[in-house]
Amino acid sequence: MSLRVEGLSVARGGVPVLDGLSFTVEPGQALVLRGPNGAGKTTLLRVLAGLAPPLAGRVEMPPESAAYASHADGIKATLSVRENLRFWADLYARPWAEGVLDDFDLRSLAHRPAGTLSAGQSRRLGLARLGVIGRPILLLDEPTVSLDAASVARFAGWLRERHLASGGLAVIATHVPLGLDAPEFDLSRFRADPMVAGQGSDAAFL
């Protein structure tokens, strides 16, 4: 159960942004993606999640093992916190574990409609989805946005002690230090020349 990337090139809106990426993340490891805005962190994570095809190169991981968490949490305002999480558990065919509510400090909010949560509380609910669906490879895009310091520490603790310690791995794009013992990967070194390539193919439509 490891994530292996070889010679990966990715494009956003048809324009190449990253070229020649290679790295391996082993179980129990986290990799922190660094780079200025627009460096291609989100694009890379979407390709790793299988939402967008790579321009070139390979991504190797066991099938159906990755979970993607984007800026948007996909929370339904009219469902309660518990209903939101139970939906993800059912969709991923996972048993419902009540303990997730404690891991992400949502116990006292469990019956509230998600629409009444604050931005930070919504974010905690969005991250709790990762605890519910139990996927070993986490692809996290700015997971700490709008979290307070205590919540950042709580999430980093969950990541370290629950996820990584049990053999999971994570690729995290973040500007905030999470206090993880994780190597950093600077994407600005792999910036693609936007004038090169951009040769789309019709293969996807056939």
Added chain:
Amino acid sequence: MKALLLRDLRLAVRAGGGFGLSLAFFLIVTVLVPFAVGPEADTLSRIGPGVLWVGALLATLLSLDRQFALDHEDGALPLIATSPLPLEAVALAKAVAHWLTTGLPLTLAAAPLGILLNLEGASFPWLVLTLALGTPALSVIGTFGAALTVGIKRGGLLLSLLVLPLYVPTLIFGAEAARRGAMGLEVATPLLMLAGITLGALALLPFAAGAVLRINLR
């Protein structure tokens, strides 16, 4: 698939879910037609089945743009796409949820609303039967249209323009079968064509919708 279906049904009946929207629109159209056409009982009972079919079709159209747009806006769609459920099954679950919250209530409401249009007694069973057979096709075709326009902001107009021509065969055979049934004529041909359209749409369009969703998610 059951999880997604149950969630969509639950969302539809909660506040702002749009469950009553189509039904209310259907009611308004049917109530207004006698005022516009005039009170001649003969005219009304002659055009009744056709009016109810057009009303049901437009009411279905009204709720289509919520199909994927809401999940796209709040970011749930990429998260659903990375789940074990294939996008084809996602499209089918969405279509079934749409039919249960739109097509089925419209079918059931058509009979009482038919009284307002002075439908003859023999018309009622045929109207309900053709709507029950035809509205699933409207939901599946509409879901495909919604999948095509999912990335487009305010894509409602484009969605309507794309879907309306695809609705025409269902409307023709549905209204024709209802009309013939009411007049005691041979109904087998339009009825079979209507059932064929529904089955064909159900069998093929979830795959088409899954494919366009995959492209639109990039």
